[in-house]
Every structure is written in structure tokens, then in C-alpha cells.
Amino acid sequence: MSLLESHQSVYLVVRPGKLVSTRVIRRVRQEVYLDALKDHDMELTPLPGTTITIRWPFDDLLYEQQGVITEVLDPIPIIVVKLQGQSKVIEQRGSLRVKVQVPLEYGLIRPDSEILMTTTFDLSATGLRFPSAVELWRGLHLKMRLRLGTHEIILLSQVTRVASKPREIRGKKTWESAVTFIQMKPQDRHLIERFVRGQHHRQQTRRD
Numbered sequence: 001m002s003l004l005e006s007h008q009s010v011y012l013v014v015r016p017g018k019l020v021s022t023r024v025i026r027r028v029r030q031e032v033y034l035d036a037l038k039d040h041d042m043e044l045t046p047l048p049g050t051t052i053t054i055r056w057p058f059d060d061l062l063y064e065q066q067g068v069i070t071e072v073l074d075p076i077p078i079i080v081v082k083l084q085g086q087s088k089v090i091e092q093r094g095s096l097r098v099k100v101q102v103p104l105e106y107g108l109i110r111p112d113s114e115i116l117m118t119t120t121f122d123l124s125a126t127g128l129r130f131p132s133a134v135e136l137w138r139g140l141h142l143k144m145r146l147r148l149g150t151h152e153i154i155l156l157s158q159v160t161r162v163a164s165k166p167r168e169i170r171g172k173k174t175w176e177s178a179v180t181f182i183q184m185k186p187q188d189r190h191l192i193e194r195f196v197r198g199q200h201h202r203q204q205t206r207r208d
Helices: 039-044 186-207
Strands: 009-015 018-028 031-034 051-058 061-073 078-092 097-099 103-107 116-119 122-124 127-132 141-148 151-162 167-169 172-183
Touching: 018 039, 051 078, 097 186, 103 127, 116 127, 122 186, 127 151, 141 172, 141 186, 151 186
Parallel strands: none
Antiparallel strands: 009 018, 009 051, 018 031, 031 078, 051 061, 061 078, 097 122, 103 116, 103 141, 122 127, 127 172, 141 151, 151 172, 167 172
């Protein structure tokens, strides 16, 4: 389950069919502080006491949670929302994703780039998450090499999300990073799809 976190981009459903974008400045327990709406959406700022819906994408899912506006702080409006209930998935975005550890090599695109080795946290036909030994940034392009059994897949990816704080794995700092695949051979994408479906089926069978 994805929770709202600081610096996360979100959408407010201000009326049916109308979404406006903003971001979480910080979260304190069940209260989130949202950035002011953009100038052209400023008049849509909800009033205190209004119940609103917050939506945000996370990996291949779209989440939603309701809340009540408790304050709109001035002079630069900060929208304070008290969250209600739990977040829920309202849409499956993109392809099937499974938690799986697959050997992964990654590095910058330039020829002399250092190649780092790790394993994935999860994988889909459109992207993956992995622990990076260095702090990456959104928009960065990486070359990657995945090993699926006897198959080796070389692809180009773009970083879409990086954890704000590192965590230690076996005594070393790592940053949880997510990428979207932007270039690979069509047959390799089909290979990943078959692999992910097979892993998902085995995981579901074990649960049953």
C-alpha cells in the first residue's frame, strides 16, 4: 500500500471530472500540507470544511484517499488536509508487476561509465524498482542488462522516482529507485511479459 509522502506529486479532485495538480510539502500523522495551486487554478482552492479526494500514481497503480480541508494558510496558500480512512487502488496502470529478485547491471549511457551490479525489487514489462548504490535523479537515462534465466536483455531506461532517504542493506547505503523502460527490442519486452506472468502465476499458486 502506498502512503502519501513529502515531495510527492498529487492531484486534487475539486469537482467531478476536474483534477488539479499540486504536491505534498510534508505529512504529520493523518494531516498533509499541500502546496498552493498554480495561478490558473488558484480560484479552485477548496474552502475549509470541504471534503476532497487526493489521487496519486505509484509504480503501476493509481491510488485515492479522501480528506477534509481543515485550513488554508496565508499569505502563500498552504492547503491542510486531514486524511480519512485508508488509501485504495482505483486503477491498474500499465502492465502486471511482480516482486522478484532478478540480476541487474546498470550504468550511465556514456561508454566509460562504471557498471554496477544489484538485483531488482520488482519487475514489469514497462519498468522496475531496484536498490541503487548511488543517489540517482529523476529524468536520468541508464543502460541496463537484465538476466532472466538463460536470457540476457539489454535496454535503455529513465529514472522516474528515487527515495528521499537511503537505507542500509548489508552495511551499505542504497537508494530505492524506479525506472521506466524507454528502448528495448520488441522480442525482449515479450520475454519479460512472459517471465512476469509466470512469476505471478507461481506466487498466486503458493498463496492458494
